[in-house]
Amino acid sequence: MITNEYLKGLMEDVKKRNPGEPEFHQAVSEVLESLEPVVEKYPEFIEKGVLASIVEPERIIKFRVPWVDDAGKVQINRGFRIQFNSAIGPYKGGLRFHPSVYEGIIKFLGFEQIFKNSLTGLPIGGGKGGSDFDPKGKSDGEVMRFCQSFMTELAKHIGADTDVPAGDIGVGAREIGYLFGQYKRLRNEFTGVLTGKGLTYGGSLARKEATGYGLCYFTDAMMKDHGDSFKGKTVVISGSGNVAIYACEKATALGGKVVAMSDSNGYVYDKNGIDLATVKEIKEVRRGRIKEYVIVHPEAEYHEGCSGIWTIKCDVALPCATQNEISEESAKALVKNGVKVVAEGANMPSTPEAIHTFQKAGVLFGPAKAANAGGVATSALEMSQNSMRYSWTFEEVDAKLHDIMVNIYHNAANAAEEFGMKGNLVAGANIAGFMKVAKSMLAYGVC
Ligand code: NDP
Ligand code: 2IT
Numbered sequence: 101m102i103t104n105e106y107l108k109g110l111m112e113d114v115k116k117r118n119p120g121e122p123e124f125h126q127a128v129s130e131v132l133e134s135l136e137p138v139v140e141k142y143p144e145f146i147e148k149g150v151l152a153s154i155v156e157p158e159r160i161i162k163f164r165v166p167w168v169d170d171a172g173k174v175q176i177n178r179g180f181r182i183q184f185n186s187a188i189g190p191y192k193g194g195l196r197f198h199p200s201v202y203e204g205i206i207k208f209l210g211f212e213q214i215f216k217n218s219l220t221g222l223p224i225g226g227g228k229g230g231s232d233f234d235p236k237g238k239s240d241g242e243v244m245r246f247c248q249s250f251m252t253e254l255a256k257h258i259g260a261d262t263d264v265p266a267g268d269i270g271v272g273a274r275e276i277g278y279l280f281g282q283y284k285r286l287r288n289e290f291t292g293v294l295t296g297k298g299l300t301y302g303g304s305l306a307r308k309e310a311t312g313y314g315l316c317y318f319t320d321a322m323m324k325d326h327g328d329s330f331k332g333k334t335v336v337i338s339g340s341g342n343v344a345i346y347a348c349e350k351a352t353a354l355g356g357k358v359v360a361m362s363d364s365n366g367y368v369y370d371k372n373g374i375d376l377a378t379v380k381e382i383k384e385v386r387r388g389r390i391k392e393y394v395i396v397h398p399e400a401e402y403h404e405g406c407s408g409i410w411t412i413k414c415d416v417a418l419p420c421a422t423q424n425e426i427s428e429e430s431a432k433a434l435v436k437n438g439v440k441v442v443a444e445g446a447n448m449p450s451t452p453e454a455i456h457t458f459q460k461a462g463v464l465f466g467p468a469k470a471a472n473a474g475g476v477a478t479s480a481l482e483m484s485q486n487s488m489r490y491s492w493t494f495e496e497v498d499a500k501l502h503d504i505m506v507n508i509y510h511n512a513a514n515a516a517e518e519f520g521m522k523g524n525l526v527a528g529a530n531i532a533g534f535m536k537v538a539k540s541m542l543a544y545g546v547c
Contacts (some may be wrong), residue, residue, distance in 0.1 A: 104139060106146050107132045114155050121204030123171065123423060127211050127448060128155055134530035135530075139491070139521040142538075150541045153532075159183040159208060162203065163253040165231060167245045169238075177200075179250050181229035183263055184210035189539040190261055191227030192217055192476060194268030197275065200232040206230055209268070209422070212447055213476070215533030216469040219508050222480040227263055229254070235270045247278035255283050258365050260291040266479050267296045269422065272342060273308070277301075292486025294438060295479035304482035306497040307410065310347025314474015314496070315418060315466075317505035319443040322525070325513065327441070331355035336414040338362045338406065339361040340383050340390050340420030343445040347418050348376050360412050362421065364388040370400035413437040420445035428453035435461040444468035470512045470529040477504045486496055 102108050114128050132151075138144050149525060165177040180203060183191040193213040196205070205534075206228050211389065214226030233246050259541045267276055283293050290302075297303035306313070316330070323329050335356040337344050339495070340363050348358045353482075358374045360367055368374070368390055378396045381389040391402045406421065410430035417439050419425055431454035442458050442465030444450060450458070458465045478501055485491050492500075508529075518527030 102129065102136070104136050107136060107139065107151070110151060110155065118204070118207065118511065121207060122210065122446070123208040124204045124485045126452065129540065130526065131211075131530045131534070134309075134527040135534060137521070138534065141519075144542065145538050147547060148542055150534070151536050152454070154185065154214070154537070155211070155540060157182050157184045157207065158186060160203070161254075161257050165246065165250050165253070166235065167242070167249045175246075176229050177233040177246070179229070179231045179262070180206045180225060181254060181257055181265070182206050182210040183257075184226040185214040185537060185542070186201070186225035187219075187537045188218060189223035189225045191263035192224035192266075193226060193228040194230075194266045195271045195275075195279075196228070196230035196268040197233045197235050197270035198230070201232045204425075205348065207220055209447055212469055214537055215530060216473045217476055217480075218533040218536045219470055219511065219529060220473050220480060220504055221476040221507060222477060224264075224476065224480050224483075227265075228268075229265055230268065230271075231271075233274070240274070243275065244278045245434065247275055248282045251279045251282035252286065254285045255430045257285075260293050260294055260483070264292065264479070264483060265294055269340070269341070269490050272296075273298055292483050295482040297482070302482075302486050304478060304485055304491065304497055305494040306501065307478045307482055308342065309346040309349070310501055311343045311472055311475030312348070312420070313350045314352055314477065314479040314501055314505045315347050315420070315443060315445045315504045316350035318466055318471045318509055319416065319418070319441060319475065319507045319511055321462055321509040322443065323441060323527035325509070326464060329355065330416070333357070333415040333441075334359055334413065335416045335418065336409060337413050337420055337445075338367070338409050338416045338449075339419075339446065340427060343475070344418075344420035345376065345380060345383065346524065347445050348374060351416070351418070352376065355419055356416060359414065360409050361390060362406045362409045364404055364406055364421070365389060366391055366404040367406060368393045368400050368402050369412060370397060372399065392497075410434050411437070414439060414462050416503040417440045417441075418443055418445050419449035422446055424447040424451050426454045428457055430454065431457035431493060439463055442466070443471045445472050447472065453515070454513055459524065459526075465525060466509075467529050468525045469533060470508050470525060473508055474501050474505055477501060493513055500532070
């Protein structure tokens with residue numbers, strides 16, 4: 101709960117100015133609560149208007165995306181790009197294509213991105229975009245025409261030194277290819293304007309793996325600091341997309357046994373350990389459903405409904421699907437079953453009540469901004485390689501990613517301790533991410 105009078109008033113203001121956007125309110129509320137001890141020590145962040153500015157996007161771009169489906173019918177979707185904060189670098193953040201997308205979702209994601217990107221230690225500001233377009237069930241031709249139309253408008257607002265989008269839910273290598281191709285054609289320039297590109301046209305090795313691997317490097321650092329490791333741990337991972345697949349790969353490599361994965365329809369439980377090759381074949385090759393896993397592995401179980409995955413007994417839970425996927429009830433079920441570690445691969449997957457439940461129970465909790473920052477950090481490494489017109493090996497990128505994640509863990513842990521909240525990585529990540537952005541904003545004066 102926020103107790104500081106100024107911060108309370110600011111929160112009320114945010115709610116009034118952004119009505120009907122509960123996810124954005126949730127993201128802001130958590131950050132403001134974490135900043136209470138910071139504004140006591142640094143009142144200038146209030147007096148000079150830094151806090152009032154940081155909750156207001158620098159720019160919101162909202163546009164029509166017309167395209168023609170395979171039946172020749174005109175379809176209209178909505179596109180968004182929120183350029184939230186450029187204090188420490190060009191706007192940077194993914195694009196999400198999902199029917200649930202509206203301004204409030206992009207705003208919450210863009211806000212989170214400011215602090216996450218700062219935590220990476222690399223010079224990237226915060227932004228996010230997307231559309232309510234649903235790629236599921238669409239042909240490659242439909243996805244291409246949609247992406248080309250989306251980029252026809254977006255190209256006016258982005259650039260390698262201005263705003264560099266990437267993937268998120270529903271936007272992977274295929275979509276980035278169509279988007280990059282259209283940008284190149286419209287601008288007649290070959291620059292690092294998008295990240296997550298294919299390896300033949302400027303992509304970075306290890307970007308595909310980076311969010312999932314980074315999540316496990318962070319989790320490993322957090323466990324090591326408490327004398328523990330992935331070895332012999334039972335792990336549950338929600339989702340079966342980009343983040344979930346590579347979290348499964350690295351958690352397994354570090355000695356964990358992943359027993360469950362999911363999609364928005366249901367989850368599979370394989371007590372022998374998930375066979376990731378099967379999941380990759382279903383999801384990356386065929387764009388199928390996770391329930392097809394039991395056709396190949398009849399000894400595994402499939403259950404309809406995605407929240408049931410949190411009732412499986414595990415030591416480590418890695419939510420890697422979407423926002424608010426762990427409710428208070430799911431958190432209580434995890435705690436009752438003895439979960440020791442929860443680290444967020446998705447953005448804001450735990451509700452505030454769920455986080456409270458984990459913290460009260462003494463669960464090691466790695467918040468999204470810190471734990472899933474490996475994806476965007478490696479995107480920034482892709483930007484560096486593009487600028488240098490050079491590319492690093494997989495091992496070089498992976499080693500940098502590993503060091504970045506270990507640093508993020510220690511910076512968040514140290515900030516929590518410095519401000520009297522030892523062990524609270526939610527507060528630590530918010531504070532450590534905030535300080536660099538806020539000091540830069542102070543340096544610029546009112547602007
Ligand atoms: P993908 O589209 O590759 O996969 C998303 C996965 O989550 C799918 O299994 C999908 O199931 C499931 N999912 C999506 N929406 C819902 C929903 N409303 N309810 C239940 N399940 C859902 O996306 P990513 O793996 O890239 O992203 C996953 C999460 O990680 C997101 O929160 C994203 O913001 C975050 N993230 C991603 C990064 C990246 O580099 N890609 C970096 C940092 C964070 P289905 O197929 O049924 O829709
Ligand atoms: O939420 C995220 O950090 C991402 N979707 C990745 C953003 C990026 O620019 O790589």
